[in-house]
Amino acid sequence: xxELATSVKKVIKSKMFALIMLLAMLTTFMQFGTxxxxxxxxxxxxxxxxxxxxxxxxxGSAMLLISGALxxxxxxxxxxxxxxxxxxxxxxxVHWSVAFLICLxxxxxxxxxxxxxxxxxxxxxxxxxxxxxxxxxxxxxxFAGGANIxxxxxxxxALATGRFMNNTIPFSIxxxxxxxxxxxxxxxxxxxxxxxxxxxGNPHASRLVGINPRKIxxxxxxxxxxxxxxxxxxxxxxxxxxxxxxxxxxxFFGLIAAIxxxxxxxxGTGGLGGAFVGLLIFSAFGNxxxxxxxDSFWNQAMFGMLLLVSMAFDYLRTVGWKNIIGRRSL
Amino acid sequence: xANYVEFNNIKKGFAGVQALDDISFxxxxxxxxxxxxxxxxGKSTLLKILSGDYIADEGNILIDGKPVxxxxxxxxxxxxxxxxxxxxxLVPGLSVMENIFIEDLPTxxxxxxxxxxxxxxxxxxxxxxxxxxxxxxxxxxxxxxQQMVEIMKAYRRNSNIxxxxxxxxxxxxxxxxxxxKVIRKLKSxxxxxxxxxxxxxxxxxxxxxxxxxxDGNLVCELKSDETxxxxxxxxxxxxxxxxxxxxxxxNDKIGEVVLEVRHLETDDVHDINLTLRKGEILGxxxxxxxxxxxxxxxxxxxxxxxSGEILLEGKPVRFKSPKDAINAxxxxxPEDRKEQGLVLERTISNNVSSAVLSKVRTGPFLSKQKEQxxxxxxxxMYSIKTPTIEKQCIELSGGNQQKVILGRWTSEQVVTxxxxxxxxxxxxxxxxxxxxxxxxxxFAKAGLAVIFISSELTEVINLADRIxxxxxxxxxxxxxxxxxxxxxxxxxxxxx
Numbered sequence: 001x002x003e004l005a006t007s008v009k010k011v012i013k014s015k016m017f018a019l020i021m022l023l024a025m026l027t028t029f030m031q032f033g034t035x036x037x038x039x040x041x042x043x044x045x046x047x048x049x050x051x052x053x054x055x056x057x058x059x060g061s062a063m064l065l066i067s068g069a070l071x072x073x074x075x076x077x078x079x080x081x082x083x084x085x086x087x088x089x090x091x092x093x094v095h096w097s098v099a100f101l102i103c104l105x106x107x108x109x110x111x112x113x114x115x116x117x118x119x120x121x122x123x124x125x126x127x128x129x130x131x132x133x134x135x136x137x138x139x140x141x142x143f144a145g146g147a148n149i150x151x152x153x154x155x156x157x158a159l160a161t162g163r164f165m166n167n168t169i170p171f172s173i174x175x176x177x178x179x180x181x182x183x184x185x186x187x188x189x190x191x192x193x194x195x196x197x198x199x200x201g202n203p204h205a206s207r208l209v210g211i212n213p214r215k216i217x218x219x220x221x222x223x224x225x226x227x228x229x230x231x232x233x234x235x236x237x238x239x240x241x242x243x244x245x246x247x248x249x250x251x252f253f254g255l256i257a258a259i260x261x262x263x264x265x266x267x268g269t270g271g272l273g274g275a276f277v278g279l280l281i282f283s284a285f286g287n288x289x290x291x292x293x294x295d296s297f298w299n300q301a302m303f304g305m306l307l308l309v310s311m312a313f314d315y316l317r318t319v320g321w322k323n324i325i326g327r328r329s330l
Numbered sequence: 331x332a333n334y335v336e337f338n339n340i341k342k343g344f345a346g347v348q349a350l351d352d353i354s355f356x357x358x359x360x361x362x363x364x365x366x367x368x369x370x371x372g373k374s375t376l377l378k379i380l381s382g383d384y385i386a387d388e389g390n391i392l393i394d395g396k397p398v399x400x401x402x403x404x405x406x407x408x409x410x411x412x413x414x415x416x417x418x419x420l421v422p423g424l425s426v427m428e429n430i431f432i433e434d435l436p437t438x439x440x441x442x443x444x445x446x447x448x449x450x451x452x453x454x455x456x457x458x459x460x461x462x463x464x465x466x467x468x469x470x471x472x473x474x475x476q477q478m479v480e481i482m483k484a485y486r487r488n489s490n491i492x493x494x495x496x497x498x499x500x501x502x503x504x505x506x507x508x509x510x511k512v513i514r515k516l517k518s519x520x521x522x523x524x525x526x527x528x529x530x531x532x533x534x535x536x537x538x539x540x541x542x543x544x545d546g547n548l549v550c551e552l553k554s555d556e557t558x559x560x561x562x563x564x565x566x567x568x569x570x571x572x573x574x575x576x577x578x579x580x581n582d583k584i585g586e587v588v589l590e591v592r593h594l595e596t597d598d599v600h601d602i603n604l605t606l607r608k609g610e611i612l613g614x615x616x617x618x619x620x621x622x623x624x625x626x627x628x629x630x631x632x633x634x635x636x637s638g639e640i641l642l643e644g645k646p647v648r649f650k651s652p653k654d655a656i657n658a659x660x661x662x663x664p665e666d667r668k669e670q671g672l673v674l675e676r677t678i679s680n681n682v683s684s685a686v687l688s689k690v691r692t693g694p695f696l697s698k699q700k701e702q703x704x705x706x707x708x709x710x711m712y713s714i715k716t717p718t719i720e721k722q723c724i725e726l727s728g729g730n731q732q733k734v735i736l737g738r739w740t741s742e743q744v745v746t747x748x749x750x751x752x753x754x755x756x757x758x759x760x761x762x763x764x765x766x767x768x769x770x771x772x773f774a775k776a777g778l779a780v781i782f783i784s785s786e787l788t789e790v791i792n793l794a795d796r797i798x799x800x801x802x803x804x805x806x807x808x809x810x811x812x813x814x815x816x817x818x819x820x821x822x823x824x825x826x
Contacts, residue, residue: 189695191687198684201673208632208662208670209685209738210653268675 015262019277022310026281030288037291045168047287049161052172053238053247055279056231057254058261059183060224062275065258066187067216068200068267069118069125071224075251076136077110078232079244083140085233086149086242096153103229110136111225115218133248140244149242160237172234184272196220201268256307257282282306333359335380335491335522338397339389342375349375351546352389357539359490362513362523364537364554368566368759371543373526377493380524381413382406393491407433412484413493416757418476420483422469427451429468430483454482459508473500474618481509485516492516493524498532499757502617502785503820510536528759529786530559542566567761574764575792581774584609584795587644588779589748591629594638598624599803602638606748606779611770613794614783616823621803622783623665626750630662631655642747656685659747661739663754665783667728671735674724678716679705681723681734686743708737712769729762736769749773750781755789767793787816799823 011017030038037043057074064071081103088099110132117128162171187193198206199213207213231250236242261278263270285306289299335357342350350372357363365373378384380391382403390397398409406413420429427447428435436446451464460478462471468479477500484492494513498506513536516523525537533540534554542549542565549565585608594602599621606612614622627633629640631649640647642658649655652662664670672681682705683690690700705719712733716726723731732754739746751770755763770793773780784790790797791814799807799822807822 185695191691191696194680194684194687194696197676198673198680201675202669204670205664205673206684208630208652208664210651210656211684212651212653268673 015274016277018313019261019274019281022313023277023281023284026284026288030284030291034288034291038288041168043287043291045163045170047283048173049170050238051279051283052160052170052176053231053235054250054253054257054283055176055276056179056227056234057247057251058257058275058279059179059254059272060227061254062258062261062263062270062272063183063187063196064125064220064224065255065263065265066200066267066270067196067220068203069217069220070129070255070265071114071221071228072126072129072251073110073114073133073136074129074224074228074231074254075246075248076133076140076228077107077225078228078230078235078251079246079248080110080136080140080143080232081107081229082232082236082246083143083149083242083244086151086236087143089151089153090149096156100233103233104226107225107229108222111222112218114225115214115221118221119214119217133251137244137248140246144242144244146244148244151236151240151242153237156233156237157240160234180272180276184276187272192216192219197268199267253282253303256303260307260310281310333394333490333520333522335524336392336395337376337389338392340376340379340386340391341388342379342384342386348546350379350386353543353546353548354389355541355548355551357522357524359522360517360520361538362517362525362536363539363541364533365524365526365541365543366533366562366566367543367549368761371566371759372546373543374495375546376543377413377415377495377524377526380406380411380491380493382411407487407489410487410490411493412487412489412491414480414484414495414497416496416499418480420468420476420479423467425465425467426455426462426471426479427464429479430454430486432483433487450486454486458482458485458512472619474502474505477501478505478509481512485512489521491522491524493526495526496528496757497525498527498529500618502619504617504824506532528757530562531788533562534559563760566759574767578767578771578793579775580771581609581611585777588642589629590639590641590644592639592641594625594628594640595636596624596628596633597636598633599628599800602805604798604805604808606781608777608779609774610796611774611780611782611794613790613797614781614800615787615790615797615819616785616800618785620800620823622800623752624803625800626662626752626781626783629655630660630750632662656744659745660750661685661744661746661748662750663732663735663739663752665752665756667731667735672723672731675722677705677720677722678709678714678726678734679719682708682719682737682741685738686741689743704741704743705737707741708734711740712737713765727762728756729758729766732758732762732766736766740773746778748779748781750783752783753785754782755784755786763789787819791816791819 060071060074084106085099085103088094088102089096114129114132117123118125160172163169164171187196195206195211195216198211199216203213232247235247257279258275259265260281261270261274261276263275286299289302294302337353337355340350340353353376365376367373375384379386382400382405385401393409400406400409421432430451431447436443436450448464455464458478460475462475468476471479477497481497497509501509513523527533537554540552540554540557540562544566587605588608589606591602591604602625616622624633628635630652631654632652647658649658668674679701683701687696690697690704702719708714709716709719714730714733716730723734726734739749755766758766770780770782782790782794791811795811797809797811797814797819798805799819801823
């Protein structure tokens, strides 16, 4: 009985519990606020429909954050890849699968450059990837001369917008789930995943136990660029056009979702399970605000506040009220 | 100036642990009071209460009989109290003079009076016999010199009450001597001085009174000239541990040469030649900055080598990274446990398995059972004090953290031939030290070749079979345990 009590206590104190409670509270609030519209199957489908874009960015961001780095170029690289994809299909008649691979290769090159800047030129990841974000943005202007390009490959469109089981469940959400599960397993169950945590926790110590932090960093930067590219191509396929705005701004949605889900900025902590719940909270929040008729200008501010409030709660949960009040100085 | 400080029934608890339980004692001005006890005895907590970092649950502090109340470190400084912690609290990007005078920089109008600042700082530097410039950037100084800056910062405040928390840990003999000179001067000025250290020799050199704490309780108050080392250790650990070194069960079978280094050159060490045999403990003595850590890192391929040869079991090897060195059978327990040894936020189990992740897998996935077995073995073998192997390493005491690192390199999954221990007993209490000495002897018995680096002379010359002395990146002497005395080792260590 006592054992049960302690394990219940442990669950209640866990990060995951707090996240799920937050999601439940948010859902309840939205459900009543919108007179039952929020949990209507059609609305749920709407939420799920768009999740793949932010979801891919969430995975890439979470992996890098855990390793102690970050990639601010993911979104711009995604926009660039999406633009190249449209150009290749429309102007050069390239098959979607070939175009897809070319775009991934281009994105991977950006990842390599990021990794070289961070690991060899010793730039802070923030600066290196911010610089590369502008480079990628510039390149996407060059690809299309600043114009928007329509995109209508039937297969890609089906992949991005198709639904099955009576038009209820989007394909894209299944793809995203598979990605989350595979990446989640890699992160929590494999040697490589453990090495990401160790490097993020203490790069010096991990090098002295025979881990190569540079190798990990290269793999993760290439990975995040490629996930960005997938997100960019999926987005363009959904909206049937490539624009120079693309998913550049959504980059930050991915970061916010990961951080909401308990991936810390300092590296070494968090996981993809939490990041997924973070993604759900973020998506539900955005959709709920829209349903409640909140002015879209307010949306951005609300996202910011959601992030700040949830971080404040997380801080209180881990540090404890007493210690903050009892604390004298920093 | 007949002032004194009195701790009056101080109690302080943290989440169920009584860190200090009803502590009362008095420190007179013009005397040095050593505060002793094993790690976790409550010394640091007491100093934090003195410095205003923590507030006592019960009890108070009296200065000259008057209770003082302050609720922040700032208040403590105003009450003329300075506490110098182990963790340096300096601004690394600022110069020495700016750090020393950080709370009240001399000004000329609205501008900082650089000339006055420089001359005031130079005067203090002269008093401390230090030869770096007042405008040197603190981040570029050695750890030892940074510690001296921290001490000068407190000295400059001219506080009446000064507490030192293990000030000599990063210092070399020479700097310790200067520090003691300063402390003696402060003492003759009638200041109240509280001194925390694990080093026995120092305690008898500098202190007048000794207060021993154990598990948050005050065990006894002694006069330094009326007690001795054995009695003190007994009070600290609560039992008689006898003569540690005489009781060690040593290895007497030294085998063939395992590691040989020829004419090794790096940025920091020059023309290093050495051999290390199976079952041998090779001690490295020297002052801080003599190049011992750098040599260890070079052998382990953590730092690049310029020229020279390393032979392992007779065959030349050229490691590209620590990974190669580990695969060949080398293991390094680094000097700085927190910065280089452990991933503090991870569990004991994760840290033990970190070097052998490939060996704790079933198929492509890490196996929880295999990992836990490894960690449980380490906990058992070194009697690591923890309720569970899932505890984060940050919550362990220094001694237990060291044992986790040892456990990592001696599990059944690693084939360690050469074990390099860099300051394995730094900041560890007496009881745990004795355990680590025996463990090192056991390693030698098991056939490991051990490199033992330590800045504590007594420890190196009593534990090692052979002692290499280094100074300024070069080997200045080699001798056997029988030949070594503190005097001749120190002479070689200060060799120029």
